[in-house]
Amino acid sequence: MVPQARYITARAAAEALDVSVATIYxxxxxxxxxxxxxxxxxxxxxxxxxxxxxxxxxxRFRRDPxxxxxxxxxxxxxxxxxxxxxITEAGLFxxxxxxxxxxxxxxxxxxxxxxxxxxxxxxxxxxxxPPAAIIAQVWPQLPVGLSPLPRLxxxxxxxxxxxxxxxxxxxxxxNVTQTGAxxxxxxxxxxxxxxxxxxxxxxxxxxxxxxxxxxxxxxxxAALILCADHELNTSSFAARVVASAEAQLYLxxxxxxxxxxxFKHGGNTGLVEAFLHEVGTPERARQVxxxxxxxxVCIPGFGHRLYPQGDPRGATLLRLAHAAYGTSAxxxxxxxxxxxxxxxxxxEPTLEYGLVALMQTLDLPDGSGLALFALGRAIGxxxxxxxxxxxxxxxxxxxxxxxx
Numbered sequence: 001m002v003p004q005a006r007y008i009t010a011r012a013a014a015e016a017l018d019v020s021v022a023t024i025y026x027x028x029x030x031x032x033x034x035x036x037x038x039x040x041x042x043x044x045x046x047x048x049x050x051x052x053x054x055x056x057x058x059x060r061f062r063r064d065p066x067x068x069x070x071x072x073x074x075x076x077x078x079x080x081x082x083x084x085x086x087i088t089e090a091g092l093f094x095x096x097x098x099x100x101x102x103x104x105x106x107x108x109x110x111x112x113x114x115x116x117x118x119x120x121x122x123x124x125x126x127x128x129x130p131p132a133a134i135i136a137q138v139w140p141q142l143p144v145g146l147s148p149l150p151r152l153x154x155x156x157x158x159x160x161x162x163x164x165x166x167x168x169x170x171x172x173x174x175n176v177t178q179t180g181a182x183x184x185x186x187x188x189x190x191x192x193x194x195x196x197x198x199x200x201x202x203x204x205x206x207x208x209x210x211x212x213x214x215x216x217x218x219x220x221x222a223a224l225i226l227c228a229d230h231e232l233n234t235s236s237f238a239a240r241v242v243a244s245a246e247a248q249l250y251l252x253x254x255x256x257x258x259x260x261x262x263f264k265h266g267g268n269t270g271l272v273e274a275f276l277h278e279v280g281t282p283e284r285a286r287q288v289x290x291x292x293x294x295x296x297v298c299i300p301g302f303g304h305r306l307y308p309q310g311d312p313r314g315a316t317l318l319r320l321a322h323a324a325y326g327t328s329a330x331x332x333x334x335x336x337x338x339x340x341x342x343x344x345x346x347x348e349p350t351l352e353y354g355l356v357a358l359m360q361t362l363d364l365p366d367g368s369g370l371a372l373f374a375l376g377r378a379i380g381x382x383x384x385x386x387x388x389x390x391x392x393x394x395x396x397x398x399x400x401x402x403x404x
Contacts, residue, residue, distance in 0.1 A: 006049060006089055008046065013049075016053075017056055032055060033048060033052060082231065084231070094114055103316060103320075108224045112383075130182075132198075134162050134186060135185075135186060137159075137162045138162070148370070148371035149260075156187075166249055180249055188201045188375060189204065203217060209364055209368070222317070224375060224376035226316060226317065227373050227375075229379065229384075233265065238256060239381035243389060249382060260373065268300055268352045269369040270367070272300045275337075276356065279333065285333075289337070301350050302345065302350060307348070311348060311351055314354035318331075321357060330361045334357035
């Protein structure tokens, strides 16, 4: 395994690849390993560990294709190329732009335009025409009494029959991105229970969920942006698989909604809600955490495997919520629990924990965190679908047969 540091020495790279240092220099000259100047006084260069690991994985694949293919489907080796999201030790980046910075400086529509087209400036044109006619046709048929995500699934199933333009996947025009904009506005209209999508996404949610709180809108916007994409998570991978079969965007987003509800993905927000309800008061935090650990019961919402130093999305949501609602009792509980878990286990809050803390701070119903997560991540599902349409490749892994 290549050392976890971002850059390593030529000797360390040579040892990882089992080659000579001279071969490392040859790889650099061929563009296979990127390097940069190191200590100026010694005129040494350092080499990107990510590139060394990639070459190491390629060598392993040639030696043992079965083992490499199996491990690639778990945490670790990349399985698809993407220009959307980059996760590094420094944080999370959408097309090279810091997602945490975007959360407090950009509109949801601008981030959607960035991920779908690479240009934030195209947001105005993409979202200029809300799908009023589609919403008007869907609205009377929406069943009452459903929880938010099943209601979104029904809305998508109803709307796709009224949106024939969605079946045009020709990327030389803007049909696909405009379909994405219509879907996003439909989803927010359904969540806000407003048969109109003329206002911006965050404003629609604020008007429905916290109309008398000016600080609510920016917080909801930041949460949606931080949820927008996270590389090849399970729901985004499912969306890409569906898109690779050239299914239209309504079906892609439906696949994403089905996947995100699993307890190992967005459904984890429900476990976080139950955990915080179990704690109840800050004074009970250590006792409940200790009891759970002794019983072998998980502490949901802590310790993301891609962020050993802490999930920047969860930390950002807690920081923004504290700045806006520093006296909130619900937020005080969430912060106390986070502090106790950090002391006991060393783990930091994840995005799911930050979402639930924010929803409880705003006094929203249980399930709102997952609804917000799904709405934000729909931006990413659409972005992955567009990227997959452009590749023209069908995602069709082979199974390693182990049966009779």
